[in-house]
Amino acid sequence: GDSVTQMEGPVTLSEEAFLTINCTYTATGYPSLFWYVQYPGEGLQLLLKATKADDKGSNKGFEATYRKETTSFHLEKGSVQVSDSAVYFCALRNSGYSTLTFGKGTMLLVSP
Amino acid sequence: DVKVTQSSRYLVKRTGEKVFLECVQDMDHENMFWYRQDPGLGLRLIYFSYDVKMKEKGDIPEGYSVSREKKERFSLILESASTNQTSMYLCASRPGLERTDTQYFGPGTRLTVL
16 A cells, blocks of 8 residues: 655754755555645645656745655755654555545754 | 644543544544554544445444534444553544545544543
8 A cells, every 4th residue: 555654753953954854655546746844733734846757846935845766755954943843644545435545743843 | 724623632531431522623624534643653544434424333342332413523332442442533624525624633532541
C-alpha cells in the first residue's frame, strides 16, 4: 500500500538557519503530494502541495519539489523564524477516491 | 475561507460515558473525516463519509461510530468511552473527489477519559 516516511524529529535550529525536512513516499501511479503544518494547540493547515512530477509547491518561504525519480518531496526554507516552530506532516493522495496517507510528522523547534 | 469547526476544544469524560464529538463545515464539502492524533503514532483515520448518510471505516474504527444526517455535519460517537480513547480528535473536510483536493482541518478536540 501507499506510505510516507519522514525524518524523525525534533529538528532543532537557530533562527535564520536553513531548514530541510526529508519526505519520501511509496505509491503506485501518480499521487498528489502535500505538506501540512500544525502549530501548537491547533489543527492542521495546508502549507503547500504539488500535483505532478517536477512541480514545485511554495508558500510562506517554504518550498518542496515533487521528484518522481527519487520518490521524494523534501520541505525546505532558507531562513527559519521562531514562529515556524510547529509539527510538519508530509502526505500523499493516490487517487480521487483515496484518503490522505500521512507521515508521522516532524517537530521543528526554532530558537532565537 | 473554508471553516471547519468542532464543538469543543477540551472535553473531560468518565469511563463508560457516551461521548459525542461534533464537526461542522461551512463550504458545502462532500467529504468529511475523523482522525485521532497520538504522540509517536501520527494521524490515524477513524471514519470518513463521502456523502450524507454514507460512512466508511478507516484504519481504527473499533470503539467508534459516526453519523452524517446533514451534509455540513459529521459526528463521532464513542459508545462507551474508555481511557485508551484519550486523544486529540481532528475533523476534516474535502470538497470533492479530485486527487489534488486540499483537505481542511478543524482545530481539534482534546478528549480526556478518566
